[in-house]
Amino acid sequence: MHDRDDREMGAVGSRLVRVDADAKVTGRALYVDDLTFPGMLEAALVLPGCAHARLLKVDASDALAMAGVHAVVTADDVPGENQVGVVDRDQPLLPSERIRYSGDAVAVVVAETRAIAREAAAAVRAETEEIPAVFDAVRAMEPGAPKVHDDGNVFLEYRVRKGNIDEGFEAADIIVERTFRTHHQEHSYLEPLGAIAVPEEHGGVTIYGTMQCPYYVQKAVATVLGLPLAHVRVIQTVTGGGFGGKEDSPSEICACAAVAAWKLRRPVKLIYTREDDFYRSSKRHPMTVTYKLGATRDGTFTAAQIRVVADAGAYSTLTPVVVFRAAAHATGPYEIPNVHTDAYGVYTNRQTTGAFRGFGQPQTIFANESIVDEVAEALGLDPIDVRLKNGLAVGKRTATNQLLTESVGLPETLRQAREASGWDAKRAERGADSDPIKRGIGVGSIYYGVSLGAKGLALDGSGAHMNVYRDGSVRIAIGGTEMGQGLLTVLTQIASDALGAPTESIHVDHVDTSVVPDSGPSVASRTTLMTGNAIIDAAEKLRATMGEVASELLGVPTGEITFRDGRVGAGDRSIAFAELAAECWARNVNTAADGWYAAPLSTFDEDGQGDAYAIYSYATHVAEVEVDTRTGHVRLVRVTAAHDVGKILNPTTLEGQVEGGVLQCAGMALYERMITDGGDILTPDFSTYILPTAMDVPEIETLFIEEPYSRGPFGAKGIGETPAMPGAVAIANAIYHATGLRFLELPITAEAVRLALADGRGR
Amino acid sequence: MTAAAGDRGNGTAMEIRLTVNDAERVADVAPTTTLVELLRDHLALTGTKVGCGHGECGACTVILDGRPVSACLVFAAQCRGRKVLTIEGLSASGEADRVQRAFVKAGAVQCGYCTPGMIVSAYALLSSNPRPSRREIEEAISGNLCRCTGYVKIVDAIDGASE
Ligand code: FES
Ligand code: FES
Numbered sequence: 066m067h068d069r070d071d072r073e074m075g076a077v078g079s080r081l082v083r084v085d086a087d088a089k090v091t092g093r094a095l096y097v098d099d100l101t102f103p104g105m106l107e108a109a110l111v112l113p114g115c116a117h118a119r120l121l122k123v124d125a126s127d128a129l130a131m132a133g134v135h136a137v138v139t140a141d142d143v144p145g146e147n148q149v150g151v152v153d154r155d156q157p158l159l160p161s162e163r164i165r166y167s168g169d170a171v172a173v174v175v176a177e178t179r180a181i182a183r184e185a186a187a188a189v190r191a192e193t194e195e196i197p198a199v200f201d202a203v204r205a206m207e208p209g210a211p212k213v214h215d216d217g218n219v220f221l222e223y224r225v226r227k228g229n230i231d232e233g234f235e236a237a238d239i240i241v242e243r244t245f246r247t248h249h250q251e252h253s254y255l256e257p258l259g260a261i262a263v264p265e266e267h268g269g270v271t272i273y274g275t276m277q278c279p280y281y282v283q284k285a286v287a288t289v290l291g292l293p294l295a296h297v298r299v300i301q302t303v304t305g306g307g308f309g310g311k312e313d314s315p316s317e318i319c320a321c322a323a324v325a326a327w328k329l330r331r332p333v334k335l336i337y338t339r340e341d342d343f344y345r346s347s348k349r350h351p352m353t354v355t356y357k358l359g360a361t362r363d364g365t366f367t368a369a370q371i372r373v374v375a376d377a378g379a380y381s382t383l384t385p386v387v388v389f390r391a392a393a394h395a396t397g398p399y400e401i402p403n404v405h406t407d408a409y410g411v412y413t414n415r416q417t418t419g420a421f422r423g424f425g426q427p428q429t430i431f432a433n434e435s436i437v438d439e440v441a442e443a444l445g446l447d448p449i450d451v452r453l454k455n456g457l458a459v460g461k462r463t464a465t466n467q468l469l470t471e472s473v474g475l476p477e478t479l480r481q482a483r484e485a486s487g488w489d490a491k492r493a494e495r496g497a498d499s500d501p502i503k504r505g506i507g508v509g510s511i512y513y514g515v516s517l518g519a520k521g522l523a524l525d526g527s528g529a530h531m532n533v534y535r536d537g538s539v540r541i542a543i544g545g546t547e548m549g550q551g552l553l554t555v556l557t558q559i560a561s562d563a564l565g566a567p568t569e570s571i572h573v574d575h576v577d578t579s580v581v582p583d584s585g586p587s588v589a590s591r592t593t594l595m596t597g598n599a600i601i602d603a604a605e606k607l608r609a610t611m612g613e614v615a616s617e618l619l620g621v622p623t624g625e626i627t628f629r630d631g632r633v634g635a636g637d638r639s640i641a642f643a644e645l646a647a648e649c650w651a652r653n654v655n656t657a658a659d660g661w662y663a664a665p666l667s668t669f670d671e672d673g674q675g676d677a678y679a680i681y682s683y684a685t686h687v688a689e690v691e692v693d694t695r696t697g698h699v700r701l702v703r704v705t706a707a708h709d710v711g712k713i714l715n716p717t718t719l720e721g722q723v724e725g726g727v728l729q730c731a732g733m734a735l736y737e738r739m740i741t742d743g744g745d746i747l748t749p750d751f752s753t754y755i756l757p758t759a760m761d762v763p764e765i766e767t768l769f770i771e772e773p774y775s776r777g778p779f780g781a782k783g784i785g786e787t788p789a790m791p792g793a794v795a796i797a798n799a800i801y802h803a804t805g806l807r808f809l810e811l812p813i814t815a816e817a818v819r820l821a822l823a824d825g826r827g828r
Numbered sequence: 829m830t831a832a833a834g835d836r837g838n839g840t841a842m843e844i845r846l847t848v849n850d851a852e853r854v855a856d857v858a859p860t861t862t863l864v865e866l867l868r869d870h871l872a873l874t875g876t877k878v879g880c881g882h883g884e885c886g887a888c889t890v891i892l893d894g895r896p897v898s899a900c901l902v903f904a905a906q907c908r909g910r911k912v913l914t915i916e917g918l919s920a921s922g923e924a925d926r927v928q929r930a931f932v933k934a935g936a937v938q939c940g941y942c943t944p945g946m947i948v949s950a951y952a953l954l955s956s957n958p959r960p961s962r963r964e965i966e967e968a969i970s971g972n973l974c975r976c977t978g979y980v981k982i983v984d985a986i987d988g989a990s991e
Binding site: 080082083085086087088089090091092093094095096098099180252253254255256257303304305306307308338339548549550551717718720721723724725726727728729750751752756758759760762765 | 860868873874875876877878879880881882884885887914915916918919924928929931932933935937938939940941942943944947965966967969970971972973974975976977978979980981982983
């Protein structure tokens with residue numbers, strides 16, 4: 066799609082130092098809580114904490130009597146529609162009649178200071194009447210279960226039907242079936258959610274906040290204030306981590322701040338406490354996955370039947386997209402001729418669940434990759450051999466019957482991970498029975514449809530605005546968000562090569578919705594691909610207009626002009642990019658351009674058949690563990706992470722994303738579990754919700770495979786999600802290899818291991 | 829000075845003097861004002877971050893009389909007459925400290941929210957132990973959570989700065 070392939074690349078592929086690193090190491094980077102505006106007030110939320118209740122009255126009299134309190138804002142103060150649902154319109158911003166989970170807020174208290182606001186929020190009394198609640202998605206599906214919404218709890222159903230499932234199982238020599246469970250995982254981005262709403266003199270409002278999806282926020286704020294989109298400007302501040310957790314939830318906090326600011330006509334800041342964040346932000350869906358896999362004696366898969374039940378919590382938020390992804394990918398990265406998948410999204414009175422790196426897949430991966438290992442063992446085959454035998458490759462078809470035509474790096478990830486980890490020798494090793502420390506090695510492989518696929522078509526375009534100033538410096542506005550992953554840096558590299566301008570001359574800004582058209586969400590590993598292509602599109606337009614001026618100046622035909630290394634021209638006739646920019650300015654030539662990229666069409670019919678995503682990324686992780694059979698403690702010793710990324714744009718940022726993902730996998734596999742009791746979260750902080758620390762880091766080897774994608778920027782595909790996907794089950798499989806214990810539930814805590822061993826399970 | 833974001837409205841304000849990044853500072857604080865509120869809200873030193881407010885994440889780490897502390901757990905009033913060094917102080921001369929430079933070079937920064945606290949912890953470690961082992965580094969920053977990096981490049985950076 067772009068004519069750059071003939072050029073050797075400059076900035077792309079290099080280890081360009083992060084463009085935002087200086088600001089971040091010196092403390093100069095401004096996150097939302099670092100900003101202040103004249104006359105700004107502070108806000109806090111009132112959470113009654115009920116799991117399911119009728120709201121009878123909000124009594125704010127005590128709070129309003131406190132010195133420094135300006136207002137207690139409730140549903141009555143919402144000037145527009147009291148609604149923040151992202152996909153379905155099922156979520157009031159501030160419920161006025163019914164509370165559906167303990168994170169529902171019924172009022173926003175605004176005061177002179179944050180401390181006063183929080184104290185006053187605690188003084189607001191909500192009169193409620195409890196109604197029966199349901200806390201388990203499987204139970205919520207049963208007839209007679211308490212209804213979270215009046216239409217019933219099962220609000221979503223996807224199916225995939227390929228081939229003939231009965232014939233598939235008949236052809237099998239062996240069938241393995243099991244049910245797996247996973248629980249809420251908290252994103253635990255270090256920067257809590259926060260927002261500032263500033264009323265503007267022209268009648269609109271400007272929102273500043275930490276977020277992944279400014280255009281979602283714009284829509285939500287416009288809805289609650291009843292304003293046209295043009296009057297809502299959203300500026301993303303430096304964002305302290307997202308991982309999917311800042312996709313849907315920022316709409317709520319920004320809308321709360323906006324309603325309060327609107328009422329008081331003053332800037333209002335709302336920053337969540339960590340506990341607020343645990344209660345109110347979306348988590349990884351707890352899922353119950355039943356997986357049945359059939360295979361012939363030589364290890365060829367013949368049929369897979371899968372049932373996925375996803376706990377959406379009280380509101381659907383992103384569940385329709387997350388469960389779609391889970392359904393489409395539920396078989397794992399294998400060609401299986403007969404597939405029968407049912408996936409359900411179910412309301413419960415628990416925390417809402419949305420996007421978390423992997424987007425619904427890590428839960429089904431835990432099931433499918435555990436089962437693949439069981440099948441391999443039952444047949445006496447090596448797990449990697451079985452994966453290679455059935456794994457997707459060019460010319461094979463996915464569960465949705467999509468023919469893969471390019472850029473399928475799965476086999477190579479398996480081969481390289483096997484080699485680099487020393488798999489064959491370690492797999493054969495058996496420690497002495499007397500040794501209380503058992504060693505094991507396990508594998509997990511995944512595929513991941515990049516971007517939004519068939520259920521996000523309307524959102525799947527992205528823009529960029531590129532402005533070349535007369536001194537040759539370049540400023541670029543984008544619609545995708547930097548949340549820590551390194552986007553601004555790789556986009557600087559892409560722009561540099563696309564324009565032939567040095568990286569130092571380029572500056573890429575965080576999103577401002579008033580500059581770039583709605584570019585959809587920054588999720589699903591789509592941002593580099595989509596925004597990168599939009600930048601390339603803008604650069605192509607600028608090369609065309611600026612190239613004409615260069616052609617005139619140099620007397621070289623436009624067709625021969627190239628832009629590279631800061632110079633424009635052909636052969637020995639060239640001028641500096643900056644000089645050309647000045648010349649364009651002097652001639653009144655426009656040197657700003659808009660770029661746009663729209664994803665190719667994808668399809669998914671009623672039977673779940675079609676080209677669900679335009680392109681897939683692939684990865685294999687091999688994990689090595691030591692299990693102390695006396696304590697149950699699992700030490701993650703080493704992880705080999707092989708990723709097919711299409712094209713490496715910046716090895717440093719890539720490694721960083723993979724290393725961070727490996728540790729999130731370790732957390733999901735071994736430590737992280739949000740424990741709830743009714744509506745109460747028993748682990749609402751980092752001393753009870755256990756995150757991996759620097760002491761838990763294994764040796765990590767990252768391997769990158771480049772199977773270029775013809776429509777990717779310089780061949781690149783997405784990398785955002787995949788590092789957080791194969792690792793958890795690789796660890797579970799390694800624990801099995803070490804101990805003979807097959808866990809059907811994550812996390813596998815030391816306690817779980819010890820109890821299983823005490824039960825006499827395992828070898 | 830007007831009431832700042834972190835203060836309680838109640839309680840008697842008191843004047844405290846302390847040294848922050850080698851400069852004498854005076855502020856009116858409430859008895860419940862924490863050191864991190866003093867720094868961020870009264871002294872406009874927003875480089876120090878708050879990730880939890882309960883001493884669990886390390887984002888607010890500063891150096892108090894030579895030792896790293898969680899500034900969200902220390903009351904401002906306890907700092908009367910004492911010396912505080914924050915992330916801003918490390919590059920007060922306008923030039924980044926070697927630990928800061930090492931973080932940039934090693935690619936140890938992603939979202940950056942943990943970074944100031946992490947660098948201050950590393951600085952404290954290297955001040956007392958100029959050549960720590962990797963294990964000692966991991967121990968020294970085990971109270972600083974980072975959700976982005978997997979810590980690998982952070983440990984590399986501190987290791988690099990120690991040479
Ligand atoms: S904010 Fe002080 S330790 Fe987390
Ligand atoms: S870089 Fe994001 S938390 Fe450490």
